[in-house]
Amino acid sequence: MMIDDLVAGFPPDRLVRDPDVLRSFAHDEAEWAPHGTPVAAIRPHTAEEVQAVVRLCLRHRVPLVTRGAGTGLSGGANALDGCVILVTDKLTAIKEIDERERFAVVEPGVVNDDLGAACAERGLWYPPDPASSPWSTIGGNVATNAGGVCCMKYGVTRDYVLGLQVVTGTGELVRLGRRTAKGVAGYDLAGLMVGSEGTLGVLTEITVRLRPARGPERTVAGYFDTTVAAGEAAAAVAARGVVPSALELVDRHCLAAVDAWKNMGLSADANVVLLGRTDTPGALGEHEAAVLLECFENAGATWAAQSSDETEANALFAARRLAYPALERLGPVLTEDVCVPTQAVPEMLARIDAAARRHDVVIANVAHVGDGNLHPLLVTPPGDENARKAAQAAFEDIISGALDLGGTVTGEHGVGLLKQAGLTRELGPAVLEMHRAVKRALDPHGILNPGKVFL
């Protein structure tokens, strides 16, 4: 029996069999995605223990689901019946920060903000900043190729992963990638692991590139009557060739939910708030802020200004970050994550409005609108099955709209379970077959998070 081998193979503090704790490990934050019941969870302390877990699962042909903080929004870390859950919460060492070469070597369970703080102490910066950064782990960020707010200027997790240590689907502990600035020695297998959602290997160590710390940002805020008008402002910024360090959209549903929860005293004067930032120093930064302001005003902002009060600006960004958990308090939230070309953003936002009306669903909007990555959040009253069906129909309409406009079904959350049908539509049969072939090649026994991403 698998469980006997786990008991025999690991110290008792590594193993979790308590059903209540196991239940808490059985799903991520994608409330709408199904999940099964694991037989056990294990909390390895070393790469070698991770390897031992994978080898046990191989021997018993038991599925292995790896889990960071469980902040995923697509069900990628959800349990399968009879699986083992590998939890990375004991793999939290920041093993090295090299200030001169500007890279960090971390274990997968390190929380994003903890790495950020350690870097900041040394005048360095790890840019990827998903809204979940106070909780989510670098391992989970790598598994989903997480994005965030500053990614429109600085790139996503993929752009920062230099090297990985991984346990493969055949139980080997290997190093992929490099520590040097450049390198083309063989296939980019480290890159292939990024965003593969635990289906091709289990991460045991991650080497990420760092940047020098940046200077302060200037914030430009605008109020709009409609998401579409705010989207037009964002499209105009992109068309002007300015790349802000942030360009975020938050609507009144989100602001109200955050305010109700945190009592931050957020202004409710606007239906939609657009928040732009530039971190470019000097005159060029002033110019960029002026372009943002001009684009906001030309698109019909009811109010827009360069912020003279960074405390207020930071509060608005904090509200944007809290939008998802704040809405979750109101009922089951179905999160969208489409990404469309920047010039298609106004049309996509209009289609989201239309889907909300057509299906009579409350859709709140937050968006990394600067890079076309929209997060309509479909909110339904708890226990209302009809509302749930309506939301599901709206969700499908939004996916259709994104594909129709040349977009993708997932910009940064990953496929997990929620986007599998969308993925099939986006990729088509020949590319799906390539996925299956790569999966068979690197996980020949199908033990690594099977049934996720694609079928």
Added chain:
Amino acid sequence: MMIDDLVAGFPPDRLVRDPDVLRSFAHDEAEWAPHGTPVAAIRPHTAEEVQAVVRLCLRHRVPLVTRGAGTGLSGGANALDGCVILVTDKLTAIKEIDERERFAVVEPGVVNDDLGAACAERGLWYPPDPASSPWSTIGGNVATNAGGVCCMKYGVTRDYVLGLQVVTGTGELVRLGRRTAKGVAGYDLAGLMVGSEGTLGVLTEITVRLRPARGPERTVAGYFDTTVAAGEAAAAVAARGVVPSALELVDRHCLAAVDAWKNMGLSADANVVLLGRTDTPGALGEHEAAVLLECFENAGATWAAQSSDETEANALFAARRLAYPALERLGPVLTEDVCVPTQAVPEMLARIDAAARRHDVVIANVAHVGDGNLHPLLVTPPGDENARKAAQAAFEDIISGALDLGGTVTGEHGVGLLKQAGLTRELGPAVLEMHRAVKRALDPHGILNPGKVFL
């Protein structure tokens, strides 16, 4: 017979059977790499014709070697006996440049500088700039994940590839990747194709991200007595957290060879010239130039100054670009391409010197020294078999040195044939087995450039 099917299947202008022309297609610029004799070459005009070639090769189990401009330096495009060579020189359309979304869609045979010129007309910029940019193609750049001069600040080809159209090893014509700023829909198969040297698919279309055109650069030049001193200056720049837009090393062997060829009147006062640039505007750019100058002087520059004459600075950069072809005129050149951590650059340059002395080989040095990517060029007199053996021994010593210092055997040229032994040392058996598994998955009949990269 394969050849009968090629004659029957394609208009006569697509097919090359003339032995002299075939010979010219049988190898790239890696003069030391072996090559065989192809049965034919084919110059498709469309993606569908490329697909037809792949399918013919599949049917007959004939190896297919894809070739851009043949400027490769590792033998990656070298012919195998009995293979078909697919030449991309008729696939030269720039199909689309989207100014607002900032991407370009090109056929693989488009020359790098031609794309650059088309972008410049629209106020846009495609950064990857290998020294071969006047001749090399975007397809070849993607196949090798080409780097260049500005890559230390702006990244390599991989960082600009958004999407690809590819004919797979099973003869399917598929689209990989996306056109949006972000996207995590499935495995990063587009990224996997980049740098795979024609072993996983044949490119038929490439979508690259563009940047807004940048402003003028400031140049700081320094003269040094030794490569090691110049390397110390480069390491100091990296340690200071400044990322120049270029930091190039050229030694007197290269300058003399270029001058002898092009009569550019280059200064020969220095053993080693270090060329730094910053394109950061305003006061920060001035500061960065001052840091470069300070680092040059502190490392013992015999002369250093911010250039007041950009014509002279451009001439020095042009000389750096011409170093390889200029040296080739003097005899067979064996090109190294190691990349080491920036702080190990002085030590690596010292080891290159030591290898030259130990084996009595002339080693010229050019280097993207800012990112640790060194190109020692081993020059031997034509026809001197002993010198050739000595150069080969020095080449192996340099590879050992790079691995010993935590570097990689190839920073930007690719593995091809010349670095296969080095790759085996760098990756080890388990990672090589992953390569073989991925290759079998995507090219199950082994027809795509077999025997290259790894065995």
